[in-house]
Amino acid sequence: MTQQGGPEGDGLTSSNIMGSVERRAFGLPGIPALLIWLVLVVAAISVLVIGVSVVALLEGALAFFLMLGFFIVQPNQASVITLFGRYVGTERRNGFFWTNPLTSRKRISLRIRNFNSERLKVNDAGGNPIEIAAVIVWRVVDTARASFDVEDYAQFVAIQAETALRHLAAQFHYDEQEASEVGGKSQSLRGNPDEVAGALVQELGLRLRHAGVEVLEARLSHLAYAPEIAGAMLQRQQAGAILAARRLIVQGAVGMVEMALAQLSERNIVTLDEERKAQMVSNLLVVLTSERGSQPVVNAGSLY
Incomplete structure (x- = not known):
């Protein structure tokens, strides 16, 4: 395992950094290997019964050594296998397996x-x-x-x-x-x-x-x-929202005043000079943009 290439920035975004590469490990199906192991155990017991203790001891030691090679891989898990400090491979298949008993196996979860x-x-x-x-x-x-x-x-x-x-x-x-x-x-x-x-x-x-x-x-x-500026920023956001609402209200009020003047002129309901138009526009804008309900004043006299 080596790393090559110089760092860029914080050294983590460089495409030149090389690392280890996963590969499949050597592993035999566990059931056939277990049957062979059982045959060896039975043979060791038979030899022991006959009376050849040295051979039985050797076969028993071999059986115990081979037993260390069995391992199980659970769903969404993997077993990383190393031999004397060298990476051998990874077993991702789920089930019961046998491999070299001298290897070391480390489980890694592949779950989310x-x-x-x-x-x-x-x-x-x-x-x-x-x-x-x-x-x-x-x-x-x-x-x-x-x-x-x-x-x-x-x-x-x-x-x-x-x-x-x-x-x-x-x-x-x-x-x-x-x-x-x-x-x-x-x-x-x-x-x-x-x-x-x-x-x-x-x-x-x-x-x-x-x-x-x-x-x-x-x-x-x-x-x-952050708490130290949250209050000020909240006031700023509220001010922005109020300005946006006012802008929308003014745009709507101007449109309504324009429509009112146009309809009065088209239908010949009343003829207003420029001064009266300006006064009417001012009154309508005050009424339409005011936050409170307006209190109308009825003029019982002449228009002028």
């Missing part, structure tokens, strides 16, 4: 796992402190790399997930408003969860492939402003 990261306090692309966490679904796909290329592949997943999450947060703004103000990316952590999840899966895949790990899915499980 969930990893829920801790809440991290990081800065987004605008420098705002935020809290972020993610749920990562992963599994081991290369047992050789998981066993020999990293010290502890589960811990490796946890550390690289935290690193990738910090790097992802620094690439996006928290919401679209901040991104538009500085002319940044149109995607944001809060407004584009699918794009953010895709970017996180891609980065984690590059980081974890050297440990023989495949990332199936990654999603943000927690996203919020």
